[in-house]
Amino acid sequence: MADHVLIPAGEVEVEIAVSNSRFIASLSPAFSVEEARDFIRVIKARFPDASHHVPVFLIGHGASTIAHSSDDGEPSGTAGRPALAVLQGSGLGDVVVVVTRYFGGTKLGTGGLVRAYGDAVREVLKATPLDKKVPTLDILLNLPYRLFEQVQLLAEKQHAIFLEKDFGAEVSLLLRFREEDWLAFLPALDALSNGSLSPEIVAQNPATIMPI
Numbered sequence: 200m201a202d203h204v205l206i207p208a209g210e211v212e213v214e215i216a217v218s219n220s221r222f223i224a225s226l227s228p229a230f231s232v233e234e235a236r237d238f239i240r241v242i243k244a245r246f247p248d249a250s251h252h253v254p255v256f257l258i259g260h261g262a263s264t265i266a267h268s269s270d271d272g273e274p275s276g277t278a279g280r281p282a283l284a285v286l287q288g289s290g291l292g293d294v295v296v297v298v299t300r301y302f303g304g305t306k307l308g309t310g311g312l313v314r315a316y317g318d319a320v321r322e323v324l325k326a327t328p329l330d331k332k333v334p335t336l337d338i339l340l341n342l343p344y345r346l347f348e349q350v351q352l353l354a355e356k357q358h359a360i361f362l363e364k365d366f367g368a369e370v371s372l373l374l375r376f377r378e379e380d381w382l383a384f385l386p387a388l389d390a391l392s393n394g395s396l397s398p399e400i401v402a403q404n405p406a407t408i409m410p411i
Contacts, residue, residue: 219303224323260292277312337402
């Protein structure tokens with residue numbers, strides 16, 4: 200896996216009109232083929248009277264990606280493949296899109312369909328907020344009160360997420376760091392405490408979802 204990979208932060212829906220036909224692109228994160236198919240079923244149920252529901256999805260990233268597309272009754276190669284090509288060019292993974300078409304009475308022709316389905320995916324991608332998957336470490340750190348404020352500032356400087364703070368006989372912190380931020384935090388912590396603190400790695404996750 201790369202240092203980070205992009206995924207959608209949530210569901211998005213965008214509609215475009217082409218020669219009186221409506222193209223509604225619905226996008227969602229999906230972390231398995233089953234989740235993607237569930238979303239496709241939801242969209243078909245939401246628009247039961249539509250002419251076509253063209254689904255495309257990418258599950259995973261890089262060499263392990265599962266890709267799928269269907270023309271759903273449109274002429275072969277005019278819907279699913281161009282929609283999937285746009286999705287593959289976005290750099291996203293773990294994503295499903297359904298382009299729902301309501302036929303407006305005017306035939307678009309092969310080229311028109313290719314452009315319309317591709318444009319529908321482009322427009323929903325423009326509107327999609329992004330998260331990323333990054334390798335992270337959860338760190339347990341016990342420290343005296345006299346060092347708390349300095350350590351807190353140091354952790355914030357390295358973009359740590361404070362999962363827990365416990366104020367007992369001493370301060371106990373559970374922190375989440377991106378791997379690269381942890382590597383920068385550790386020597387700074389050592390210098391601050393003159394080597395007196397011993398943080399413990401309690402969990403590692405190669406693909407934590409984090410906001411960009």
